[in-house]
Amino acid sequence: MALTSYKPRTAIVYTSVTGNTEHLAEMLQTALLNQGIPVELYRVEEFLLDELPYFAQVLIGTYTWGSGEIPKEMYGLYQAIEQLGNKELQTAVFGTGDRFFAEFCGAVDRFRDMLYVKTLLIASLKVELMPQPKDVIRCEKLVALLK
Numbered sequence: 238m239a240l241t242s243y244k245p246r247t248a249i250v251y252t253s254v255t256g257n258t259e260h261l262a263e264m265l266q267t268a269l270l271n272q273g274i275p276v277e278l279y280r281v282e283e284f285l286l287d288e289l290p291y292f293a294q295v296l297i298g299t300y301t302w303g304s305g306e307i308p309k310e311m312y313g314l315y316q317a318i319e320q321l322g323n324k325e326l327q328t329a330v331f332g333t334g335d336r337f338f339a340e341f342c343g344a345v346d347r348f349r350d351m352l353y354v355k356t357l358l359i360a361s362l363k364v365e366l367m368p369q370p371k372d373v374i375r376c377e378k379l380v381a382l383l384k
């Protein structure tokens with residue numbers, strides 16, 4: 238019988254229009270790689286929802302739209318995770334927003350509430366607009382929480 242080694246897979250799945258959340262996703266990717274954790278980086282449009290069960294860890298990145306809303310392109314991922322309902326799936330949610338709006342990073346809050354119920358939520362991270370060098374340490378702290 239052949240012995241197979243199980244390699245837990247980690248994905249970052251994000252959406253971004255003007256690049257802020259994309260930059261944060263790349264900072265988290267770097268932090269994961271620096272910890273020796275291989276990571277697959279996907280824009281949400283490229284991520285195959287059917288593959289969700291094959292990941293041990295998923296980090297979700299989103300900007301916020303409307304009045305604290307989740308962007309439309311994230312609905313499918315939101316629903317897929319909600320329906321999967323896997324309490325062994327480690328998740329984190331991160332995002333960028335603008336404090337000018339009443340619900341700062343409201344989409345992160347909405348994902349966080351669902352992920353807390355349906356998955357093993359590890360952390361959430363909010364950044365105002367374009368991430369700054371000081372946010373590197375916040376990314377490292379988030380990554381350190383993943384097991």
Ligand SMILES: Cc1cc2nc3c(=O)[nH]c(=O)nc-3n(C[C@H](O)[C@H](O)[C@H](O)COP(=O)(O)O)c2cc1C
Pocket residue numbers: 252253254255256257258259300301302303304305306333334335336338339340341342343365366367
């Ligand atoms: C029409 C519109 C509505 C927005 N609504 C919110 C909001 O409710 N809360 C918030 O924190 N940011 C809000 N934002 C700000 C964006 O989420 C913020 O600019 C974000 O960093 C964009 O991310 P991206 O560069 O990854 O596309 C809004 C921006 C626009 C243009």
